[in-house]
Amino acid sequence: MTDLLLFQLRRVGRNKQYLFFTVLLPALFTIFFTKVIGGQAPAGEYQDLAGAVLVSMMAYGAIGAALGATIRIAFDRSSGWLRQLRVTPVPTGSVFAVDVMVGALLVLPSLLVVALVGRFVNGVEFGLGTWLALVGSLWAGSVVFVALGVAVGLALDAQAAGAAIGILGTVLAALGGLWFPVEMFPDGMAALARAMPSYWFAELGRDITAGTFAGPPVMVLAGYGVVFAAAALVVARRRPLHAVAG
Amino acid sequence: MPEPLALDVRGLTVRYGSATAVHDLTLAVPRGETVALLGANGAGKSSVVNAALGLFRPAAGTVRLLGREPAAALEAGGVGAMLQHGGLPSEARVGEVLALVRRRYDDPWPLADLVATAGIGGLLDHAVDALSGGQRQRVLLALALAGAPPLLLLDEPTSAMDVEGRQAFWTTMRGLAGRGHTVVFATHHLDEADAVADRVVVVAGGRVLADGTAAAIKSRIAGRTVRFRCPGPRDGLTGLPGVTGISGDADLVELTTSDAEATLRALLDSRTALPDLEVRGASLEQAFLHLTTQPDAAEPHATEGALR
DSSP states (O other): OHHHHHHHHHHHHTOHHHHIIIIIHHHHHHHHHHHHHHHTSOGGGHHHHHHHHHHHHHHHHHHHHHHHHHHTHHHHHHTTHHHHHHTSSSOHHHHHHHHHHHHHHHHHHHHHHHHHHHHHTSOOOOOHHHHHHHHHHHHHHTHHHHHHHHHHHHHSOHHHHHHHHHHHHHHHHHHTTSSSOGGGSOHHHHHHHTTSHHHHHHHHHHHHHHTOOOHHHHHHHHHHHHHHHHHHHHHHHHSOTTSOOO | OOOOOSEEEEEEEEEETTEEEEEEEEEEEOTTOEEEEEOOTTSSHHHHHHHHTTSSOOSEEEEEETTBOHHHHHHTTOEEEEOTTOOOOTTOBHHHHHHHHHTTSSSOOOHHHHHHHHTOTTOTTSBGGGOOHHHHHHHHHHHHHTTOOSEEEEESTTTTOOHHHHHHHHHHHHHHHHTTOEEEEEESOHHHHHHHOSEEEEEETTEEEEEEEHHHHHHHHSOEEEEEEOOSOOTTGGGSTTEEEEEEOSSEEEEEESOHHHHHHHHHHHOSOOTTOEEEEOOHHHHHHHHHHGGGSSOTHHHHHHHO
């Protein structure tokens, strides 16, 4: 299975678009939003604002990385590669497991790069324990979006899946208050934001940086995770990995 | 215990929704045979191959590859396959893909020989996305051969190849057959079936229409058609020497024959006039169409003896 994992990681690594959208773009956004919002802030509030932007962008990058890596299942199905693998001794179950692992692993570089940019470019200061807890908990929480990406990747064909990566990422980020804080939203939209898994994903990070780690984000994310994983299983049963696209 | 058949399909029925693609089809291929599944597009060839590989569950019937269930036979590395809708991964190099698959076999085909046999020398460093259609097909062949499998199932393997590519491909297949591999391939080219296969199984409408040596099948379906205006009674036409089938409309009659000369001689002896007489080679499409519609034709018995 290790060889299949390395094989898949190498393939994603060659995809410049993926690297741009999941690592470079969130890093650039982190600098941009911090300069725009933090630039006008009174000196005493800069740390809070820059910290909030950092957490939002870590969440944004992680969601993009998790979705982008797993929705690729649709490309491998449409190209006929999964069907081809089905007629070799490579067990289909391991292909599926590896794609989940690839999704989970690729979240990490995105989280780390944004965190480093936050620390060294924007000068965000947390204790070492907070940094570790922040990266660790967002990494763990990103499993929810890996499950969502697997469900979508199994359900859609290549073209729709390509569009879905961008659309889902944008909708989750914008409506979940990752680009503009929910406090700026009108009431109705704020209520909508609080129903998004992306809001609670970022909330998990905010709780950790505020030192008020509590149950609600974990419980909401766990709920979403179960729903997305169940959806993925249902779709996988209806459209086996080796089925022809369409 | 006798050695299990390479391919043992019994009573196979495949349905897509309400459409039945394969009807109660039975096919036994002993080891070492080279068999062509010959049929027009939509005849059910791919359905047979895909069901044989366990890519979907048939509505009825059983399939055994080398004495095992398809999934078990594939996992054991006994079967190599080229699919019509098979493909290669994007953003990978040919050598990486080949290594990934070769590593799964206990006793893979030695790399240098595999590369030479599949004709992919110089392609190992190439990006998959940059391959031509023919190159892709050769890489897919290399994947099918990676485990030196005793049984090869190929679904229209030459469809993306040019003429030279086809010739090279079939030379390779003859070589494999000569080394004792069992090769079962689907094709709609009579010449391919004729050039490579020991045995040709003609499939149409999801049924086996004819099963015999390539030469026998060729004479059956590569026959000629004799056509003339015949508004009157047509008694006895199917009994003429060489005639294998009859079709046509109220005005024209069309006889398919394996021996146009004998048929014409007999026709000229028995009839005073043969208006608008035409003799021409039957295309494969005509032959298939004819074979397919035969059971519903006026005198189906005319062909049955010859086909079995």
